[in-house]
Amino acid sequence: MGNIHGRFEPSNSTDKALLIGSHMDTVIDAGMYDGALGIICAISALKVLRVTGKLQRLTRPVEVIAFSDEEGVRFQTTFLGSAAVAGILPESILQVSDKSGTTVQEALRLNSFEASAAALGQVKYSPESVGSYVEVHLEQGPVLEALRYPLGVVKGIAGQTRLKVIVDGSQGHAGTVPMKLRRDPMVAAAELVVTLEGLCKDPSRFLTYDEECGCFTEESLAGLVCTVGELLTWPSASNVIPGQVNFTVDIRAMDDLVRETIVASFSRIVMQRCDHRLVDCAVEHKHSAAATPCDPELTAQLKRATRSAVSAMAPGGHGHAGAESTATPVLMSGAGHDAMAMARLTRVGMLFVRCRGGVSHSPEEHVAEDDVWAAGLALLRFLDQHAVAEL
Numbered sequence: 001m002g003n004i005h006g007r008f009e010p011s012n013s014t015d016k017a018l019l020i021g022s023h024m025d026t027v028i029d030a031g032m033y034d035g036a037l038g039i040i041c042a043i044s045a046l047k048v049l050r051v052t053g054k055l056q057r058l059t060r061p062v063e064v065i066a067f068s069d070e071e072g073v074r075f076q077t078t079f080l081g082s083a084a085v086a087g088i089l090p091e092s093i094l095q096v097s098d099k100s101g102t103t104v105q106e107a108l109r110l111n112s113f114e115a116s117a118a119a120l121g122q123v124k125y126s127p128e129s130v131g132s133y134v135e136v137h138l139e140q141g142p143v144l145e146a147l148r149y150p151l152g153v154v155k156g157i158a159g160q161t162r163l164k165v166i167v168d169g170s171q172g173h174a175g176t177v178p179m180k181l182r183r184d185p186m187v188a189a190a191e192l193v194v195t196l197e198g199l200c201k202d203p204s205r206f207l208t209y210d211e212e213c214g215c216f217t218e219e220s221l222a223g224l225v226c227t228v229g230e231l232l233t234w235p236s237a238s239n240v241i242p243g244q245v246n247f248t249v250d251i252r253a254m255d256d257l258v259r260e261t262i263v264a265s266f267s268r269i270v271m272q273r274c275d276h277r278l279v280d281c282a283v284e285h286k287h288s289a290a291a292t293p294c295d296p297e298l299t300a301q302l303k304r305a306t307r308s309a310v311s312a313m314a315p316g317g318h319g320h321a322g323a324e325s326t327a328t329p330v331l332m333s334g335a336g337h338d339a340m341a342m343a344r345l346t347r348v349g350m351l352f353v354r355c356r357g358g359v360s361h362s363p364e365e366h367v368a369e370d371d372v373w374a375a376g377l378a379l380l381r382f383l384d385q386h387a388v389a390e391l
């Protein structure tokens with residue numbers, strides 16, 4: 001699937017491998033740090049172990065993996081690289097096509113990968129060969145900056161569902177079709193986009209009683225967000241009533257029942273509103289990933305490593321300013337990560353790095369050099385705890 005691996009195998013290792021990685025793809029018009037930061041941190045940490053002669057003291061294989069496609073921008077499926085390693089990628093994925101009609105299999109062939117079902121089977125790792133997966137990633141949110149702390153550990157990752165909504169109407173002349181005779185998919189889509197926002201801002205206004213059997217609490221609704229990031233129209237001419245409009249839907253929540261109920265409720269609303277407007281519609285499920293907890297023991301080790309790294313950089317150490325408190329923040333992640341796929345193979349832990357203004361998926365994305373240093377130091381401290389034998 002286009003992943004890139006770098007592995008160090010100690011001569012007499014008996015323990016299961018530690019995998020450290022992140023994704024090397026990103027979104028359109030992105031920043032420099034999403035994904036890449038985690039890969040660079042991992043490679044740098046192993047380089048320091050080599051330079052300091054510690055590689056030979058590793059008690060377990062340590063492997064860096066740069067995953068090929070985490071964002072799912074091109075094929076609307078996501079975690080292609082990590083899901084292949086985790087062994088959860090269905091063979092059918094090879095036939096999913098992008099907007100130009102190129103399938104995953106063809107895209108791989110164009111890059112000299114013979115992607116057959118058998119080849120896909122060879123990519124997956126056996127659970128007994130892997131002990132844990134750790135990922136360093138910028139936070140992509142405002143919490144660490146607000147806490148004035150450079151690093152944090154992740155308690156869990158929100159679940160996510162991606163849909164594609166297709167609305168078909170009657171294509172026609174913008175000047176001659178009376179308003180009352182139109183079957184306009186653009187207006188239907190616009191109404192659905194605004195309704196989706198209302199559904200996620202205030203679900204109680206929309207959910208029917210039987211759906212509320214979950215009696216959603218404030219906590220269970222935590223992190224409920226929805227986004228329409230793409231909207232395509234055909235034929236996309238200013239003087240033509242569109243024939244078809246389709247748009248993407250991205251729904252996330254910390255609670256899987258909440259997310260599934262919102263998805264079901266929105267699908268029902270799509271059918272109802274399109275019926276009312278006499279347009280045809282379809283809701284395609286492109287991707288779903290359940291909310292993923294991080295492993296408590298790995299998280300505790302990452303917390304200890306973080307505290308050690310930040311205190312080593314505090315004034316009198318390497319002069320790292322800004323760590324106002326000693327307790328390492330523990331955060332939930334609204335963003336998805338390869339760790340969600342890798343959690344289906346092994347236990348996972350994540351280390352978050354503060355980013356300016358919490359901005360990500362934008363050229364404005366920025367991480368302070370000192371915070372990159374702190375992340376690398378914390379990863380080294382984690383490796384010392386987790387994989388390097390005492391002298």
Ligand SMILES: NC(=O)N[C@H](N)C(=O)O
Nearest residue numbers: 070071078079335336337
């Ligand atoms: N698969 C994903 O969730 N990709 C991004 N990391 C995202 O959060 O959208």
Ligand SMILES: [Mn+2]
Nearest residue numbers: 027034071361
């Ligand atoms: Mn991203």
Ligand SMILES: [Mn+2]
Nearest residue numbers: 034035336337
């Ligand atoms: Mn990412």
